[in-house]
Amino acid sequence: MPKRLVFVCSSILVLALAAACGGGDTSGLPPAPAGSAAGGAGTFDMSKATATVSGKIAFEGAVPAPAKIQMSADPFCAQSATPETSVSEEIKVSDGGLENVIVYVKAAPAGLTFATPAEPKVINQKGCHYTPHVFTMMVNQPLEVQNSDMTLHNIHVWAVTNTPVNIGQAVQGMKNNVKLDKEEIPVPIRCDVHRWMNSFTGVFSHPFHTVSGGGGSYELKLPPGTYEIVAWHEKLGMKSQMVVVADNDKKDLGFSFAAGATAD
Amino acid sequence: MSRHFLEGGSIGLHRFALFTSFCTAFLIFVGGLVTSTESGLSVPDWPLSYGMFFPPMVGGIFYEHGHRMVATFVGLLTVILTVWTCMTEKRAWVRWLSVAAFIAVVTQGILGGLTVIYLLPTAISMTHACLAQTFFCLVVSLALFTSPGWKNGLPSVTDNSAGIGLPALCGLTTAAIYLQLILGALMRHTDSGLAIPDFPLAFGRIIPPFNSPNIAIHFAHRLGATIVTGAIIWTFSRIAREFRNYRGLFRPAFAMFSLVFVQLTLGALTVLTAKSVIPTTAHVATGAIILGTSLVLTLRAFAMSGREWKPGAKRERDSAKPKPKGAAIRYMITARERAWR
Known part of the structure; x- marks a missing residue:
């Protein structure tokens, strides 16, 4: 018994000394993993991504009228609705181009590691509407969820590969941070209180991704190489094309989605 | 109190x-x-x-x-x-x-x-x-x-059926309904409700292609509905034929018989309206009511045949009496039963 006591005490002492002495600046924290927010040696320098792949996501066929959202389930939502927030963003077309399409490189160049941005991606609930509707982020990048409404929301991250999250935000001004630590495309985000509220994100292990904006335009900065570029839309599915780029190349790569197609 | x-x-x-x-x-x-x-x-x-x-x-x-x-x-x-x-x-x-x-x-x-x-x-x-x-x-x-x-005390009856006894038939019907409700729950909670989007056919066929577990679950529920409907029709027709005057049996059997058609309609509407809230929810609730009705019928059938689970109680059924020939089922009506009727 005394031997065991001496062993336990000395073990605690050794651990305490190790914790006190080790680490220096990192204060005993484990070394930053490759691709972490801290960046550091070995991570890819984005200034070397000199090739540009850009284009337009065209929408073929008659543009459907945006579906009107019925918000009467919550008087606050009904009162705070604006013309922008009271219609569905499922299919948003401007100048013949499809917005809210996630465009990304299917596989980043082998052997590269990437720094995770320290600044959080922000998704705001305002007027019972998610802003932005579609966004991309990197693995382990903080996701800040804000409630700007004077009503309750729940943020339900319907992840499959990542751990699903369901958080309640009962008070205006609440903020919560969500962490997604695995690559997953797409991850639906939904409010179960207000069923019309939905959003999508793509979580990537590399920085070569974007979302098409006004006119369906997008732009990716890439290092030289051969890539499969994928375009994903929540309603119209997925398309991909191969592209080869050298340093300072500028390639135009268009996609087109037809009305009536459905997502896989 | x-x-x-x-x-x-x-x-x-x-x-x-x-x-x-x-x-x-x-x-x-x-x-x-x-x-x-x-x-x-x-x-x-x-x-x-x-x-x-x-x-x-x-x-x-x-x-x-x-x-x-x-x-x-x-x-x-x-x-x-x-x-x-x-x-x-x-x-x-x-x-x-x-x-x-x-x-x-x-x-x-x-x-x-x-x-x-x-x-x-x-x-x-x-x-x-x-x-x-x-x-x-x-x-x-x-x-x-x-x-x-x-x-x-419910009226005592003697089941001289050569085939399956009424309590057993009712019990099997109740068990089938319960299993069907489990299948229904599985269908709802695996999001298989619209795995087969058409009705009464399945992808335009009688037997659908089993491309996914959801289709199999959905089809099993439809198959279960057919079995349950058959069991309920069998039970009701048996009671209507032999026990029409026993309101304790006939009423729940008739209710169950009527409700199963309401339930089939609601099931069809659930598919055809793409899981509209009211028919889908009513389908769940009607399923529970059919189960409850069938359970009442089963318990009464057991009790009336003298098979009520009552530890130490004397069985009322007179099994020693010879079975009348030429009749599938005969019931011995007691004075108490007449009063109850």
């Missing part, structure tokens, strides 16, 4: 059990609404709701918190029913049945909480759905066992 009042209130206990059964059926409807409106996770915490006892009843919270409120009320009714039964009921097995109902309702509440906390895992959600039906069966049984008709 004096003991005299409680003893004098045995009819009151029956009525209370009946009221609890109705409230439980309503609770199943409200629970169905939660699934149909996909509001199950609109309140992300449990046992409180957004840290409150009563959050604003907006959007999906109306359904989810409403379900919690009705469930709490039914839980309270069950506590009262159990205490009342244990204090006044002389039959030990009825007292134990009420304790089982109490345990079931507590377990059901915990399962509901786990469903929320673990974000609707299929296994827990399904167990929650199946236990709901089991609990409903328990309170319906309590309402039946505490009824004056049961306590005074």
